[in-house]
Amino acid sequence: MKMANLAINHINKSFGNLTVLKDIDIAIEDGEFLVLVGPSGCGKSTLLSIIAGLDDHTSGSITIDGKSVQGLEPKERDIAMVFQSYALYPAMTVEQNIGFSLEMSKMPKPERLERVGKVADLLQIRHLLKRRPGQLSGGQRQRVAMGRALVREPKIFLFDEPLSNLDAKLRVEMRTEIKKLHQRLGATIVYVTHDQIEAMTMATRIAVMKDGILQQFGTPEDIYDRPANVFVATFMGSPPMNLLPAVIVDGSQGLSIQGADAMLPVPFSAVTRAPQGKKVLLGIRPEWLSLASTSTYQPTLDLYVEVVEPTGPDIFVALRLGEREIMGRLPTGSRTRVGEKARFAVDLSKAVLFDAETGIAI
Amino acid sequence: MSLSKRLGKIMPAIVLSPSLAVVTLCVYGFMAYTALLSFTDSKMFARFDFVGWRQYGRLFESPRWIIAIENMAIFGTLYIVCATCLGLFIAILIDQRIRFEGVFRAVFLYPMALSFVVTGVIWQWLLNPGLGLEHMMRELGWTSFTFQWLIEPNRAIYTIVIAGVWQVTGFVMALFLAGLRGVDTEILRAARIDGAPIHKVYTRIIIPALRPAFLTVFVIEAHLAIKSYDLVVALTKGGPGVSTELPSTFMYSMTFTRNELAVGAASATVMLVTLASIIIPYLYSELRHEPTT
Numbered sequence: 001m002k003m004a005n006l007a008i009n010h011i012n013k014s015f016g017n018l019t020v021l022k023d024i025d026i027a028i029e030d031g032e033f034l035v036l037v038g039p040s041g042c043g044k045s046t047l048l049s050i051i052a053g054l055d056d057h058t059s060g061s062i063t064i065d066g067k068s069v070q071g072l073e074p075k076e077r078d079i080a081m082v083f084q085s086y087a088l089y090p091a092m093t094v095e096q097n098i099g100f101s102l103e104m105s106k107m108p109k110p111e112r113l114e115r116v117g118k119v120a121d122l123l124q125i126r127h128l129l130k131r132r133p134g135q136l137s138g139g140q141r142q143r144v145a146m147g148r149a150l151v152r153e154p155k156i157f158l159f160d161e162p163l164s165n166l167d168a169k170l171r172v173e174m175r176t177e178i179k180k181l182h183q184r185l186g187a188t189i190v191y192v193t194h195d196q197i198e199a200m201t202m203a204t205r206i207a208v209m210k211d212g213i214l215q216q217f218g219t220p221e222d223i224y225d226r227p228a229n230v231f232v233a234t235f236m237g238s239p240p241m242n243l244l245p246a247v248i249v250d251g252s253q254g255l256s257i258q259g260a261d262a263m264l265p266v267p268f269s270a271v272t273r274a275p276q277g278k279k280v281l282l283g284i285r286p287e288w289l290s291l292a293s294t295s296t297y298q299p300t301l302d303l304y305v306e307v308v309e310p311t312g313p314d315i316f317v318a319l320r321l322g323e324r325e326i327m328g329r330l331p332t333g334s335r336t337r338v339g340e341k342a343r344f345a346v347d348l349s350k351a352v353l354f355d356a357e358t359g360i361a362i
Numbered sequence: 363m364s365l366s367k368r369l370g371k372i373m374p375a376i377v378l379s380p381s382l383a384v385v386t387l388c389v390y391g392f393m394a395y396t397a398l399l400s401f402t403d404s405k406m407f408a409r410f411d412f413v414g415w416r417q418y419g420r421l422f423e424s425p426r427w428i429i430a431i432e433n434m435a436i437f438g439t440l441y442i443v444c445a446t447c448l449g450l451f452i453a454i455l456i457d458q459r460i461r462f463e464g465v466f467r468a469v470f471l472y473p474m475a476l477s478f479v480v481t482g483v484i485w486q487w488l489l490n491p492g493l494g495l496e497h498m499m500r501e502l503g504w505t506s507f508t509f510q511w512l513i514e515p516n517r518a519i520y521t522i523v524i525a526g527v528w529q530v531t532g533f534v535m536a537l538f539l540a541g542l543r544g545v546d547t548e549i550l551r552a553a554r555i556d557g558a559p560i561h562k563v564y565t566r567i568i569i570p571a572l573r574p575a576f577l578t579v580f581v582i583e584a585h586l587a588i589k590s591y592d593l594v595v596a597l598t599k600g601g602p603g604v605s606t607e608l609p610s611t612f613m614y615s616m617t618f619t620r621n622e623l624a625v626g627a628a629s630a631t632v633m634l635v636t637l638a639s640i641i642i643p644y645l646y647s648e649l650r651h652e653p654t655t
C-alpha cells in the first residue's frame with residue numbers, strides 16, 4: 001500500500017468576502033488517521049475539498065509526500081474520496097462504479113475486473129456487483145462508495161462524513177470496520193465528521209475546528225484530557241465537561257467556586273500559573289468525579305443528587321452545587337439515591353483550568 | 363349528523379360531478395362514438411349500417427393515407443430526434459452556469475408560448491421564397507441563393523420539421539435542464555476525483571442519469587407529433603398537392619370536406635390507438651413505481 005504524509009500549510013479560503021478557513025496549519029505522518037471535527041458549517045468539507053483539489057484556496061499550500069500539489073487536478077494528486085451522499089453513479093452497476101476510475105485511467109479490462117473483485121471481497125459486496133445503486137440499502141451503498149475509493153489504492157483517503165446517513169447501529173459497525181481497514185492497509189486517512197465520538201474512536205490525530213479556525217490539533221488523549229480551550233472541552237465528550245466559574249484565592253493555592261459555598265485546591269496542571277484573584281473556569285469531566293470513600297485523599301465536594309440515569313455500563317448523575325449543575329458518571333453499582341447529599345471526590349490530577357475571559361486553558 | 367357536516371361530506375362529489383360528466387361524455391363518449399362510426403358506412407352524416415372492418419381496408423388502400431403515414435414517419439422521427447438532441451445540447455450549454463441564464467431560458471422557452479398557428483404563419487413567411495430567407499439573402503447580394511423547400515413537394519415536409527422543432531426545443535431544453543439540475547453535485551465531484559474528462563462525465567454519468575427525463579420528453583414529443591395539425595394547416599395546408607399530408611389533416615379532410623365520415627373515423631381511431639400505445643405504458647410505468655435514483 002502506498003502511503004504519504006500530508007501537510008496543510010497556512011491555508012486560507014474565502015468565498016467572496018466570507019472567510020471560511022483561517023490559517024489552517026496541520027501536518028500528519030504516513031499512515032495516520034486524521035479526523036477533522038467541528039460543528040456543521042465550520043469549514044471541514046471545504047478543507048477536504050481543498051486537499052482533494054476540487055476547490056481552490058485563497059492562500060497557503062498543500063503538500064503530499066513533501067511535494068506541493070498546487071495546481072494539480074484531483075486525479076493527479078493520487079487521492080480518493082468518499083462522499084457524504086456516497087455520490088454513486090446511478091446508471092452504472094456496482095462493478096462499473098467501483099471500476100470507473102480505473103477505466104478512466106485506461107487500465108485493461110481483465111486487470112480492472114481483478115482489482116474490483118479483490119476490493120469487493122474485502123468489503124464483502126461481491127454478490128452486489130451486478131446491481132445498480134438504486135437497488136441497494138444505505139449500508140450497501142456506503143460500502144460501494146468505500147470500494148470506489150479503495151480500488152484506486154491512493155496515497156491518501158479522504159472521507160467526508162461517510163457515516164452520517166446511516167442508522168445508529170450500522171454507524172457503529174462501519175466505524176469499527178473503517179478503523180480495521182485503516183489498521184490493515186496502513187493508509188493515510190483524512191476523515192471529516194461532526195460527531196465527536198467518531199473522532200475520538202477512530203483518530204490517531206484530531207483537528208478540532210470552529211468557524212474556520214483550528215482550535216486544537218493533537219492525539220485523542222490530548223484533546224480529551226487537555227483541551228486547549230473551553231470550546232474543545234465542551235464539544236468533545238458526552239456529556240460535556242462541567243465548567244464551574246471560580247476565583248483563585250489563598251495565594252494561588254485555592255479555588256473558590258462561584259455561586260456555591262465550596263473550595264477546592266487548584267488543579268495540578270495549573271498550580272503556580274494562576275495569580276490570586278483571577279477569574280477562572282474549572283473543567284471537570286463527568287468521570288473525574290467519584291463517590292468519596294472515607295479513606296479518600298482527594299479533595300471532595302458535597303453535592304446534592306438530583307437525577308440518576310443508569311445507561312448500562314455507567315450511571316449518569318445530575319448533581320447540584322449551590323446554583324451550579326454538574327454531571328457525574330459513576331460505575332454501575334454505585335450507591336446513590338435521588339434527593340440525598342453525597343460526598344464526591346474530584347480528580348485534581350486531571351481537572352483543568354481555563355481563563356474565564358478568553359476561554360483558553362491555563 | 364348536522365346539515366353542514368353532511369354537506370361537507372358530499373360537497374366534493376357535488377363539485378366534481380359536472381366536470382366528470384362533461385369529460386365522460388365529451389371525451390370518452392365521443393371517442394367511443396368515433397370508434398363506432400368507423401365500423402359503419404357513414405358518408406356525410408352518421409348512419410348506423412355496420413360494415414365491419416371495410417372502412418379500415420379502404421383507409422389502408424388509399425394512397426393519400428399511405429402518404430400521410432410516410433410523412434408521419436419522416437416528420438415524427440426527425441422531429442423527435444432533432445428536438446431531443448438540440449434541446450439536450452442547449453440544456454447542457456445553459457447548465458454551464460452561464461451568465462444571464464434566466465434570459466436565455468426565457469428566450470428558448472418563448473416559442474412554446476406561441477400557438478401552432480402563429481408558429482406556422484411565422485415560418486411560412488420566413489420560408490416563403492418571395493418574402494423570407496431567400497428574399498433576404500438576395501437583397502444582401504447573394505443573388506443565386508435559393509431556398510424553396512416550402513414549395514418543393516419532396517422537401518415541404520422538412521419545413522414542417524423545422525418549424526415544429528423550433529417550437530418545441532425550448533420546452534425540451536427546460537425539461538432536460540431540470541433533470542441536469544437534479545444531478546447531485548457530489549456525483550460530479552466524484553467524477554472529477556475519478557479522473558473522468560468532461561465528455562465522459564456527460565456520456566457515462568449525466569445523460570444516463572436523465573433517463574426519466576428522456577422518457578418524458580419522448581412521450582411529449584411523440585404525442586405532439588402525432589396530433590400535429592394546426593402547424594401543417596398554417597404552414598403548407600397539406601401541400602404542395604398532398605405532399606405534406608399528415609394523418610390528422612387526412613382525417614379532417616375526409617370527415618369534413620370529402621364526405622367520408624366513416625373513413626375519417628377509421629383514421630382517427632388508428633391515431634388514437636397509436637397514441638394510446640405510447641402513452642399508456644408510460645403512465646403505467648410512471649404510476650407503478652418511482653424512478654430509481
Ligand SMILES: Nc1ncnc2c1ncn2[C@@H]1O[C@H](COP(=O)(O)OP(=O)(O)O)[C@@H](O)[C@H]1O
Pocket residue numbers: 015018020038039040041042043044045046047
Ligand atoms: N460555494 C460556496 N459559496 C459560498 N459559501 C460557501 C460555499 N461552500 C461553503 N460555503 C460556506 O462555507 C462554510 C463552511 O462550509 P463547509 O465546509 O461545507 O462546512 P462543514 O463541512 O464543516 O459543515 C459554510 O458557512 C458555508 O455556508
Ligand SMILES: [Mg+2]
Pocket residue numbers: 041044045046161
Ligand atoms: Mg460538510
